[in-house]
Amino acid sequence: MEIKDDELLKKDPFKFDRSEGHIACVGNNGGTTNNTILEGFKSAVLIIIKDIRDDSGIQDELIYPLVYSMRHCVELALKISINLIKDICDKKSLKFVIEEKTLFTHDIKKLSEAVKQLYIIDKRIPGLFDIALDYAKDFYFDNHSDIFRYECTHTGKKMLNEFHITHICIDILEKKFLRLYELLDDAIYDLISIKEEYSVNTWTNNLSRNDIEQISKELLPRNRWNETDFDDNKNEIKEKYGLSNKELTKAIDIVQSNPLFANNIKVFIPLGKIKEDELHQYGNLILEITEPDEYETKVCNIGEVNDDFIEELAKNEKKRYSLAEDISNKALFSLAAFANMVETRDKYCENYQEHYNYFKNDHYFCRDWFISKVGNYSFALKVLKGMEICGQSEYINVLLPYIKKIAKDYNFPSNYE
Template sequence: MNLFASGENTQLNACVGRNGWPGTNYYANGFDSVVHTVCRDTISRGFGPDEVVYPIVFCARHRVELFLKMQIRLIERVRGHITVSDPKLMRTHDLGALWEMYVTASGQCDPRYKEMVSLIEPAIRELSLIDPTGETFRYAYDNNNNKHLEGSVSLINIEVFYSAFCALSEGIKNAEILTDFLSDEYGTGTYTKQASRSVIENISKELTRKSNWGKPCFRVVKNEICERYSISQRGLSEIIDVIKSHREFAFNIGVEISIEDISAEKIANFLEFRIRATAESNKSNWRDVLLSGSGMDREFYSFLCKNYSIREMSALLALADVSSPLCYSEAYDDLCDQYECGESDTAEFSGYLNGRSFIAPKIILGLKKLRQISTLKYISSVGVDVGDLPFF
């Protein structure tokens, strides 16, 4: 009998090894799923819990161990200056030591971890107390031939355990989501030693307009901000420097930082032409118009080739991409550079830009995200509908 072979029911073929390159998260999620599956079956079908309790708790504990090991490494990389683990991190099974490293790393990284830590801490500490090294529910006896659990726990109710594990599992997943979110946020580079991007954004909204900074009231505002966010005056000065050079946040202090890659006139001309092309294509199938290369589509393509440089077309594409809710405003410049470096042929680039769907409204949203007030006003003045501008 071959244990490790593919079967006729391909839906039950699990991809392992180099087939799919599963990482530690696959293992962690797998142990998590096993706990849910076995607990639900035990409760719903009335299975005897005396034997299945051991693999259930072992899988639950191992899921926690893998979570801590993965998260410690990831959190250390979020800001790039945190080092709490040791070279033996991945080999240790000491849940208590892993938990302390996680608490330290998350505390040094960002205060938004605090609530997550408080929610999952009781259950993880309880697991650590009952099974500190992962042996208690794996073997009946320890290395000294002493029976596990005799001096600690005598009853484990599967229903009670599963209810608590569900809350723990949800908390762990939320903590993992937070790390992914913070990795993206800190990846923008918009932060200081004392403040995250989120805090800097809030402070930019609380500062008065830059034109008032020479007035006595500004000192009062700064003192209140320092007290509220527990930052030093020097730390606030660093934050203010970030705000003054940040397109999105500078707007909150009354400063507009314009993009220099393309003029307002050329953006407006592109939008007018694109909107007209779309309106023309609505008389027939838009995809057919694109594939045929006839009519307005061909005229638009020629218009791009003759009037726009690769840098300008890169700017249009970057504005469209940065409009995504998943994209930070800081990404605009890198996107623009990437597009420019990726294409060298104007005609080819024009064809690509011409084929992008819904690009006109996306460009307008991108301009809004970058707080390009003057450009939006100009576009509106020539008759292109830019929608609401709530931040004016």
């Protein structure tokens, strides 16, 4: 439907109008971040490339928004990366050596150099960026991000002519951009993980949490530390990681106090409030309650909900509560905490207590509901996975035989994926 100019001019595209069909949510209403903007420009790249392939547009015209969008993706990804490394610096109480103005430059060469300056913050960072920064060199020449936006500079010089660019191979450009984007996307994902890792405060000046976990796997079992072989073991680790005696001692102290790392040296640090007989009872509860159709979708029509159905449901719930009778509330909170770590994708045992407190401090706690929640096979798999994340080997050794029996009897998965 055609709209007259005087009516159209009254409309503001940057204000909400419920009569419109396509409305984008941005700012405080859309959670606008550099990451969402980056995804938008990447989508624009793919749309333009598709239009060129489908002959839906003229490639000699579309090349300008295409290269600009690609280049802007690279600029944004590098700025996101630098800010994530800045956050890691803050976590480690290190000085951020990049000047503030660099964070606002359009120059991809300067941004690449800034990333390289930050390689010292964590030894994993160079491996995230070395290849990506080589690909990014393709965009160095457009250091003001204007060559594909305008024909001339403010002095009248034709910019593409200045760089002797007369042809652009779109297929090569696409392949190199997609590889570069993949590398930078992976780097951002890994930097977010590294930032989360430093948030749990398990690190030293020279060792990340990841380093200390690896050292825990290389140390001899704790019961062999009185042997002369342990001196050789420590010397090998010091040489491999470039550590002094003091630095290694600090790392070993962390290993001995961390439930996951301690498990690697055959030391069990229990988390939670679960007695062995409660674990056996929980395993038996899962064993008795689990049915062969646990993983099938059950559909119940309204007409099928009769007195017999309700009676059967009540009978099963009564059985469940009876089987869980001697499992304390503290044990239930602990089981739920392990599973909640998996459900929230928390991979750090240092955060276990937060998950425990989440359930313990729930003012609306209902024991019957809780037993229903933890008392099923799929939930028990999450409990096992959470125990694994936290190095709870002795808990696992008690519970796992019950899970394996159910998995064998009903051909169920025996671990959580």
